[in-house]
Amino acid sequence: MRLSAEEVRHIALLARLGLSEEEVEKFRNQLSNILENMVILAELDTAGLPPTSQSIAMENIYRQDEPQPSLPVEDVLANAPDREENYFKVNAVLEQ
């Protein structure tokens, strides 16, 4: 199956990944080639099989909810691209 440029742009939007027009064309070809290699899975009858999400069968793990010291605020904000007081600063979320 071949992906259309529209489909590539739609996937990029879902991932919030900006792409140049060149990248749209490149990924359209490369992703189509990769997906063609996955058709092989359709050979297998997997009806009734349980899916495996991870290989070691573990149930939900619980522990006591005991307070522990958190990282210092300054350490956490040290990598912030922009800050104001003790907050991460971003562009306006709600446009006027």
Place this chain on the structure above:
Amino acid sequence: MDNLHSLTVHDAHELLKSKKISSVELTQAVLKHLHEVEDKVHACVTVTDEQAIADAQKADLAIARGEIRPLTGIPALIKDVICTRGIRTTCSSKMLENFIPPYDATVIDKLKDENYVIIGKTNMDEFAMGSSTENSAFFVTRNPWNLECVPGGSSGGSAAGIAIDEAIYALGSDTGGSIRQPASFCGVVGLKPTYGRVSRYGLVAFASSLDQIGPITKDVTDCALVLQVIAGHDIKDSTTVPLDVPDYTQALKKDIKGIRIGVPKEYFVEGMQTEVREILEKAIYKLEGLGAEVDWHASLPYTKYALAAYYILAPSEASANLARYDGVKYGFSYRNTESMWEAMEKTKQYGFGAEVKRRIMLGTYALSAGYYDAYYLKAQKVRTLIKRDFEQAFQKYDILATPTSPTTAFKIGEKVDNPVAMYLSDVCTLPINIAGVPAISIPAGFTGGLPVGMQLIGKHFAEDMLLQVAYNFEQATLWHKNKPSLK
């Protein structure tokens, strides 16, 4: 004493313990050698000269107090995907070029408890996605055995660095072969532990159900010593299992008489290099000669579906994990726009390289409405079949022996524009991550001046038996004694 940089962990430990050398002497020798060869190999993103000497001084004080443990005072390289507090951790990505973690990974905590010495952070494929280290956003690492060739990947910097003695041992991470394939290409030992054996806390996530941290070392004994330190349950990673960690060095004392080894025919794939096949056959005959019971006709019938399943599962998990790089809390951030959404899109567009984008796209597609059942859910069901393949094989065999990769190291640039060809390089290693079992790659011979690795695969949590078989083979062949001359 000459050539301290070429010591193994266990030799260095004996010399430190008997006070024939100090950790500062050892560390200075290692750094001096590193700076002599690094211009040719380019294994490191960051070399931590000052921190290394400070760590060594601290280790010497501990040794003077009589507090010496197996890794005390011994210099290590750490793959740049493992968080080190106060030391830049880049994932070889522009996205994290200036990221300085505010905490240590659990494995680093454990190494610090030993008073280890950090030498540097190693180059890798960006976010561990790749098989050649050519996807690093910074530079290409070269294979010390042939500088025109790739070191493999994604832990290419760690494997190349250990092959050329830039440190005594290294840590890597392995999601589909990223420890074992570069270990094979560089002629060193690399182990991917059982999923859940080593804590992933502080390992920058790629595909969380497949990722494991493991050792890259100069011999099997060192592999056992490093695994001993990093293994174990961790309250900060609830996928680690609360099982006791056996004494791995005890396993090295046993012979392999009567151990049942299966050779799965599906791993001797079409397109495999003839010399690799011959070297592997010779290596398995050697195991037979050492007393193992070899079945040359073992079968894991679903092997041929593993590659396709992997390239749905791993990118799907990656697309969710990498959504966090939005330019808000840390990392590269595009700000030259009014709109928050556009800032986020441009942050990812300019912060990520081509392979990372490709996998985010692939994973997002496989998880998107209308395709989830056909791709992601289908791949999870195939994962069940692959896992059962291994369960059935391990009813008959203790160990499976295969090539680590179908070829020796390939030329830089050879596969970089062909993702499907690049993905095939991991065809023998990625089924192991899908099933979560442990596997080790050890040097098994050379062809055309390049090393060939043998992969041994074990049952869940049977790292001790892997080490036992690997050690017996190593001592009977001594391939690990070969060193590159860096021409």
